[in-house]
Amino acid sequence: MAAQPLEDTLTITPLGSGQEVGRSCHLIQFRGRTVLLDCGIHPGRSGLDALPFLDTVDLSEVDLMLVSHFHIDHAAGVPYITEKTNFQGRVFMTHPTKAVMRMLLSDYIRLLPQDDRGEGGLYDEEDLARCCDRVELVDFHQVVEHEGIRFWSYNAGHVLGAAMFMIEIGGVRLLYTGDYSLEEDRHLVPAEVPTLEPHVLIMESTYGTQKHESRDVREALFTSTIERIVQRGGRCLIPVFALGRAQELLLILDEYWKEREDLQRVPVFYASKMASRALRVYQTYINMMNMHVRDQMDISNPFKFDHVQNLASIDDLDDSGPVVVLAAPGMLQSGVSRQLFDRWASSERNGVVIAGYSVEGTLAKQILSEPDEVKTQDGRTQPRRCTVVSISFSAHVDYFQNFQFVESTMPNNIVLVHGEKNEMSRLKGKLVQETGKWPAESRPTVSSPENGQAVNMRFARDRRVACVGAREEDPFKHKRRADDADAAPEKRRVVKSGVLVSKDLRCTLYADDELRESSPLSVTSLRQTLRLQLASDVGVFRALLGQTFADVEEVAIAGGAEASLDVGGCVRVDVVQADAARELVLAWDASPLGDVVADAVVCVALHCQSSPAALLTTGPCCVPDASAADDPHGAKDAAAFLRAALVDHFGDERVADAPTDDEPAEGEGRDRSASNLSARSDAKMAAVAAFAVTLDDLSATCTFRADGPNFRVDVASDDDPLRRRLRTLLERALDATQPISTKPRKTAAGEGGA
Ligand SMILES: [Zn+2]
Secondary structure: OOOOOOEEEEEEEEEEOOOOOOOOEEEEEEOOEEEEEOOOOOOOOOHHHHOOOHHHOOHHHOOEEEOOOOOHHHHOOHHHHHHHOOOOOEEEEEHHHHHHHHHHHHHHHHHOOHHHOOOOOOOOHHHHHHHHHHEEEEOOOOOEEEOOEEEEEEEOOOOOOOEEEEEEEOOEEEEEOOOOOOOOOOOOOOOOOOOOOOOEEEEEOOOOOOOOOOHHHHHHHHHHHHHHHHHOOOEEEEEOOOOOHHHHHHHHHHHHHHHOHHHOOOOEEEEOOOHHHHHHHHHHOHHHOOHHHHHHHHHOOOOOOOOEEEOOOHHHOOOOOOEEEEEOOOOOOOHHHHHHHHHHOOOOOOEEEEOOOOOOOOHHHHHOOOOOEEEOOOOOEEEOOOEEEEOOOOOOOOHHHHHHHHHHHOOOEEEEEOOOHHHHHHHHHHHHHHHOOOOHHHOOEEEOOOOOOOEEEEEEOOOOEEEEOEEEEOHHHHHHOOOOOOOOOOEEEEOOOEEEEEEOOEEEEEEHHHHHHHOOOOOOOOEEEEEEEOOOOHHHHHHHHHHHEOOEEEOOOOOOEEEEEEEOOOEEEEEEEEOOEEEEEEEEEOOHHHHHHHHHHHHHHHHHHHOHHHHHHHOOOOOOOOOOOOOOOOHHHHHHHHHHHHHHHHOHHHEEEEOOOOOOOOOOOOOHHHHEOOOOOOOOOEEEEEEEEEEOOEEEEEEEEEEOOEEEEEEEEOOHHHHHHHHHHHHHHHHHOOOEOOOOOOOOOOOOOO
């Protein structure tokens, strides 16, 4: 298997709201997993043009779509993705987000031009219903896992149910703020600040480097502006998102009207088809709001306003005198707010209070520059004489709150989204400047990609492996704690042999006996049996088997068998007489080792067949002849084999026989441990043969020693590279003279029979 790269690339691509506000949509790709964050539409555009750049990606690869909150510019594209594309992933949002999204989008479809509904357009009511059926709900802080992706959410303030998402893939954490606010207002809590540091922070930059006035100042300005308009006999229009910030503004107005008897003759209308349903939703989720609202709830429903009336239809509106109307949509694109604006714009007594953020390309943004003329929805040009004031209640962070959030979360990388190009680049500059004062190692990278521009980041792969095995005594623990004789032997997880299981980007090593219980694998064992004819004598087969394998043992003879052997502890061989022929029955548990040993046993059996008599007397060519009386363990043959290996390697003229002296005592001027193959230098082993190897001015002496079946080669040389080279060569050669052992080696070269 090829070595896996040590680094993985995380790619973040804004498909919408890259250097713009509107149609939020971000693609996250890492280690084969794909997550989509939000899918909104651009309020300043229409039809398919309002969607994010979805056609640039293969949506069938998206595993999850996480929706931060119900605003149109974050959620209105969700039914399009689920119903009109090949997206097959799961969709998650909080309870209130789903409830309000359904209401809002139903209203949104109603306002769509006929061409934009159903087939070929964005979607219709049925698509929305099917989409909502697909949505899975999450609570704040609830951890969800899906094929190696873990995520959970935090309260983001902003609007009811708004969430920040922390997403973890392969040990890399990414925090998406969505729209968030750090201020407590009349009904919402401020955003939570996660204590876990993200590697990447995808952060909104709506207000760039601006500073918000305090809430008290803005509220006073808001109420006094409205008061001025109605006191001069004018009509006051407040365009709002149908749900969300409208509730906050209504709470402020209702409270102000309560205090001001002189204003109570001026009616305040909330022109929303959803007013009563919205009220129910807000009541349902009151426990997700702040204490201010919950305390009020104990006295009377704070969303049942005393001085605000619901306006079901614009036809019911009597605007002959001063009046205050809150109406959607918030940026005057169409609908009731636009109808009222067209009706009121030409009188200097009237006024418009823009209370939210206005996106580029919308009428709300356009009138902020106070043009002399405006176009009505049906294309007429009319003078604009009404006053226009912007007071932000949009519940987005300003620069100082954004920076405070960066300081608290200490991300390694920041990706800015959801901000107009200029605001975003100013924010980027300021963030680079401010974080530049930090120590180099904690300074984050800051990027501000435009739509379709991928930001790549490289992360070292987490290569830790969890072990699941039996608890056993740690043999090294005693050595480390030799001074503490009474200490109970410490236990730790030990996996002596196991299976490495890679699942959901995590690796776990399971001990063999834990596989069935603990691993996600289903475990079964396969017992293999193989029969073949044995043409030779049992003795010949037995002898050949012994020359090939180090571990061949006679075992209790099975019923009817002539002989029963265990080879390598994994294959059982029964020799049985069947009819006229003799048969071998091999039985083993399927495993890489068992399969190889069984194959080798079959080869030996076939080898017997070729010339049984000759094999019995001479043995196979390279295996020491074990039958010689004066050399029962084949030491001389092994020595000859080693010499042949040296000659083969260095050439005849460079290898010579050398006198074999007795083993030198330690400390005689030879660096034994370094020159010696043996880990056991104290073993007394007789020298069988010695060879001198001479290479130009370098020389070495190799001494082959034997003690019964245990062999060893000592290499002495003043030249380290030569000594190492000889040692490797002779170790391998010595290996070849030994029968195959399936157990840990006992008589390998240099181990000296330890
Ligand atoms: Zn929003």
